[in-house]
Amino acid sequence: MEGLHTEVAILFSLTSMTIFGIALVLNRKGFLSWKHLGGYCKNQNRALNSKNQEGLHQNANYRSQECFICLTEVMHKVVLPCSHTFCGQCTMNIHIHNGKIDCPLCRKPVPIIYTKFHQSEDPELYEEIQVYNEQYRLGSCLRKPIGKFQRYMRIRFGLHPSIVTTIGIILSLCISLICLLPLLTLFTISSIKRLGILLIILTVSKMLKLN
Secondary structure, X not given: OHHHHHHHXXXXXXXXXXXXXXXXXHHHHXXXXXXXXXXXXXXHHHHHHHHHHHHHHHOOOOOOXXXXXXXXXXXXXXXXXXXOEEEHHHHHHHXXXXXXXXXXXXXXXXXXXXXXXXXXXXXXXXXXXXXXXXXXXXXXXXXXXXXXXXXXXXXXXXXXXXXXXXXXXXXXXXXXXXXXXXXXXXXXHHHHHHHHHHHHHHHHHHHHHHO
């Protein structure tokens, strides 16, 4: 029974350490994307913005001021890379229900949303769009689970992504340490038992030699 408990504890601890390692790698990649890859992301986004802005100007006459989703006048206008125009809130509603957005008209993926309204008009909506852009405009920069966690923490508590990443690493470490406690306890008890048995054997051996 003791051996079975030890095997279960070892398996549980190894699984916890593996999960912690994966979480650490993902958090590290998320941290790098914010800190060390910031310049790379900015350069890539400038190129993407320039390319798509040209398409927006060429198709300016095509855009309608009526939102295709709600079929009313566009409010808090946003423009997708494919040049289609929608209400900002309608676009984010798609994100809330489906995750990454595909254009409702042409079904093209939307890696970035261009805001055509001022932040002061709707600060919360503006912030949600910026978080979406940070999460999806370069898929290699952020992993989806980390992006969702950062998005929630930023909107709910107003925390910077680097702070959220640090919190994630600390929580992962604490959980792993808690999971390792049963294994450490078993090893400690097992070591004490073995030491006690060894002392008994040595004592008996000495007594037999004296006799």
